[in-house]
Amino acid sequence: MTTLSVEGLRAGYGGGTVLHGVDLSVPSGTALAVLGRNGAGKTTLVHTICGLIKPRAGHVRLDGEDLAGRPAHRVARAGVALVPQGRRVFASLTVAEHLRLSRRKGDWTVPRVLELLPRLDERRRHRGDQLSGGEAQMLAIARALLTQPRLLLLDEPCEGLAVDLAERVRAVVAELARGGLTVLLVEQQPEHALAVADRVALLADGVVASTHTADELRADPSLTDHALQVAQH
Known part of the structure; x- marks a missing residue:
């Protein structure tokens, strides 16, 4: 069964188009990484999926239900959760307050998250502005x-983190994926993508250039190198 299916997705800002017909799918209980350079359209893609940007064309289906064009709060209620680029935790709220405000009834409880x-x-008891970058990222997750998401979107979760903290974040996301949560991760660093994903979609100039298994890209890194070079032009 496919949790997320994106078909012919076109979106952008103002008069400009960033996504030029993106097609991808994420089977239930798997992790897909979207890999590309800055400007390839990665953040635009996740923002369009979660309703922060209204698409100009195409479909975003979650378990068969088309969410394209719905406002972000309705997409969230349907089961899509975003871990945004830059964490975006509230500086004045404590960790406990963040967790209490986010909690909905379901399998993910505060004790389970803290475990x-x-x-x-x-x-x-620490406020958001008292957390390190890695701690803030953990809080965002x-x-x-x-x-209680059916689909977890992560926008470059290791960006700006020290090596050891980035490894910890990757380990947490990989554990979630192994546990059966459906994950879409956008990245520009191949090592982060390959540490987590079952499959990798290579995004260049607003379209998916190709999709490979993680094992294929580990065996032939030139596939990734070529796609990232193409994304520059």
């Missing part, structure tokens, strides 16, 4: 999980 991310348990 997955024990550092947050130690920092429950926890906040998304507590909304």
